[in-house]
Amino acid sequence: MTVILDLKTLYEIDDSLWLEETIELLKAKNFEALDLENLLEELEDLGNEKRFRVASFLQQIIRHCLLLQFWISERDYNQAHWQAEIVSFKDQLKRYLTTNLRKYLEQEFEQIYFESVRYVRQKTDNQVNFPDTCPYSLEELLDPNWLPSDNQGDKK
Template sequence: MKNSVKNQLQELYKTDGYLWLQQTVELLKEKDFQDLDLDGLIEELESLGRSEFNKARSLLRQIIIHLLLLEYWEKEYERNHRHWQAEIIAFRDDLIHELTASLKNKLILELDSIYHVAVSFVSKKTGLSKSLFPANCPYSFEELLEENWYPNHKRS
């Protein structure tokens, strides 16, 4: 009988993820560990970890994008610099609330990769040449999160 509960749960994982999650939570609350769909649970936990990292990575990328716009996009600076600063405030706040020690360490390791994506985005959006931007991220991780830090605007 017990094996059929596990089989039903495994089948449910493929067809109705939300219901699978509800039933899995109930089994955990009841400490019914033998009926758990461990493969599905492991897959979901791994997916949750990837989602948390991707969210933090996206927020950091948005911070960098807006810092680059502030620093380099002369044509739109006067009209948009306050908007870009406001966006940075919101992205910083969101990232700080998501950040854990391990996420921070992983983001630091991937900072240059995230920066290169941000440069590609800003270059495409503004028409500015990628060669205008530093080869590696010019901002420290601390600066990226510092509440009132903004780079100096590069005036032509």
């Protein structure tokens, strides 16, 4: 194991090597030599990245569900694609979802929906009337076998 004396400097120069050195120090239980400031920052970033990833997948699921259910004029042409996208994003979300990340999605559900509906309104040139609140539960959106019904429609 090569120990770089100044891990803070190494972090600024080569964060990949810094990570390797930090892992070696942790394995050796050499906690005094750790660059705690940057280690904490990296751990916080890792947590943020995981939250962003699951929120992004959920946002994609909601977007495609809304398009599938409400954009009737495009449904015939895009239905199979939108359904396939929903399945794909659900599968990807399932890979990353933990109990804590699910709680995060529950807490951020309204904001995630707001961002999703803002996107689909723009995509449809504001020609489709989408609900102001999410018409789907989180459980439905996570259910691998669930798809939205097509009993709603275009008109604004």
